Amino acid sequence: MGMYREVIEHEVFPALGCTEPIAVAYAASLAAAQLEGELERVAVLADPGVFKNGFAVTVPETGGLKGNVIAAALGALVARPELKMEILSGASEELLRQAKLLVERGEVSVSLAGKEGGLHIDVTVHRGGGVARAVLSGGHTNLVRLERDGEVLVQVERDSAGEENHRYRAELKEMTLSSLISLLDEVNDDDLAYLKRGVEMNLRIAEAGKALTKVGYYVEELVRKGFLLSDVVSSSKILTASASDARMAGLSFPVMSSGGSGNQGIVAILVPYNVGLFFRIPEETILKSIALSHLVNAYIKCHTGDLAPICGCAIAAGVGAAVAIVYQQAGADIEKMNLAVNTIISDIGGMLCDGAKGGCALKVVSSTDASIRAAYMALSGHGITEEEGFVGASAEETIRNLSRITDDGMSLADDTMLSIMLEKRRGAPRG
Template identity: 40%
Template sequence: MSFSVKDLLRAQVAPALGCTEPVAVALAAAAAAAVLPGRPERIALWVDPNIYKNGLAVIIPGTGGLSGLDLAGALGAFGGNPALGLEVLEPLTPESVQAARTLVRDGGVTLNLLQDQRGLFIRAEVFDGSHVAEAVIREMHDNVVGVSLDGRSLPLDKAAPRAAVKADVSRLEAWIKALTLEDLVRLLDDLDDEDREFLMEGVRTNMRLAEHGLKFGPGLGIGKALDRLVRQKLICRDMVLAARILTSAASDARMGGVKLPAMSSAGSGNHGLTAILPIWAIRDFIECDEKTVLEAMALSHLVTAYVKAHTGRLSAICGCSVAAGAGASAGVAYLLGGNLAHIAGAIKNIIEDLAGVICDGAKAGCSLKLATAAGTAVQSALFSLQGVNVLHTDGIIGASPEQTMQNIGTLSTEGMIETDRTILKIMLEKRFSGF
């Protein structure tokens, strides 16, 4: 089966309110609660290790600074709208937040870690005393694959109409994996006005987060701190720093629990920030038109999707560094007038540079990693355009950009399994010790 650039963008790029791991748990619980006749009285959740890891510490928007996957499930059940997909928690009210907090406080939510589960998986059971509803999410954060009431399967459009369109996930990713970098670049010729407006909406969405981060300095305040250093003339704003400031400021706001959506890429809001904002940040430094900027962003999303098709949605490797970072480096090289060889070189350069960055869960500190990824994406493209390219004899770098990105996938899916377990073990020990 063949897909189009429109199919890729619509499947891989979507607005998301809050970190997508707790949001996905909220979506599963909301989808189950939507078919439950009565008011939720008890919730049981089952999640894979990476969903668990990424939901431990990150703040949930609209809660006043609260976190936790158990709370996310309760919020989805009491105040979520599954028709909104990854913006499921947008309708939260103080009353629904209080109801969720009370249920968690009273022990009404159980969270189960499926230690041996591979791949993204969430199952939510919601009970009202007489009935039980269940929803299951697999492969993608908004891919609701089943909803049932008292063991009887129901049509997906009853509980998750927007999520139901994700049914071709496996076939789409198989198609992406068969493409070459040249194929991805050629797909840009198929962008139409609707696609360009969709891409521009991604800019507007993510810039709102960046502007909030620069104004108020939420989270760690990395973007605002970098901007302040420029104002104090302690560092100079160039293309690399501009990308770092804008991207980290947006992540500060998102990881700080600001109730503003991000335009996600490959299932992650932070991937979306990294894929979009470095490209937008450098446009003031060069001669370019909006059409070319949007084509560069489309390429960024396509390369991000290509890498994630090989690594899986969640892993021990920081996807903002090697997936969205690779996408951004490709987009920057394209925007700077680079040819296919320059784009390939940019991808190889950033993977050589950042392949060792681990994912230790979603939290405020992600802004540091996004600052690094954004700046390195621009630097990698600039290096490539200056003839600086990592050799295929070096480490995990392949003879082609495709092989290089596939090697990252192998490293992620085969080589980092024990690393992932160790990261989670350390995080759980911290949690249970009270730190």
């Protein structure tokens, strides 16, 4: 399998709901499916990023309930791991009733695990007198351990690069913008069809989100009242915000993710799609630009980690969208792409991630706006250069610098944010 398809298979997939609580539900379903009988208890250990992102986001198929706790309970009751990140599409009113009872009785817990060096979810399920355990690590669907009554059914050791069975990431991390562009030669008709499916999927959830009186609605109202121009920038912001509104509100519409994130998928796909449509770029070029957007998003996540203290929509998906727009109008112009990457990272590279929730749509709007602005500055030959701040001489160097800031400079940011969030929720179910 070529690098392009490795990335798409592992990083770009449909997801129903915020990917972190859904990954918790998926892990719970994996464990529960190993047993039969009545579900008795579910215990989840989650890394800080998963814990944070599942803390306050609405979970689909729950009637508006929020958090990892209800996701774990419902995922274990569905127990159909073949549904993967659409696991809650198998829910029903009866299963939801049972999940609520388990939560009310205190039989479902979500605890904060130590820092495992990336996404890590460890779920133990007690069912019918038996015990099963499932561990996801290094990716939302990356199963590294599965146990039933003490018997190890699946065990995947970390390789020497520490990539948790995602060996392609080690190679991807060492690539350049030029080599990422060369991967587009692997794209065939089936790949284009899958990319188009992602566009259609994310357009549907955006349309559903427009019915909500949330961020997308108010951006559109600013246009109606004349505060914003009715242009491609505004229409792109309305589109992406509406899709994020729907997703964060728990509407039962799947989204095509990117880098394992639904909101990042919204930005990485809909921004280049809408801009390309406005400028009448041929459909195949638009779809290939979206493929490049996914690749850049995945490349950056190799450097910053799956769940960084800074917003992935800003520093990964927004960057991918900016590069995609440059590709649509200037082809493989690396100089212009470097300018676009440096400009958007200089602009919104410090945007904090304080977990998944309704306010993420605001960050999606900022990312959309910044990506289009950076792309068109770059297309005009203007952008931020290495003379300024932490920006490097190339896109790759800037991304490495950003990774240093994330790993070293912001090492306490997640702990501090989690402390604040937990203080706000004293007395309420955590996780």
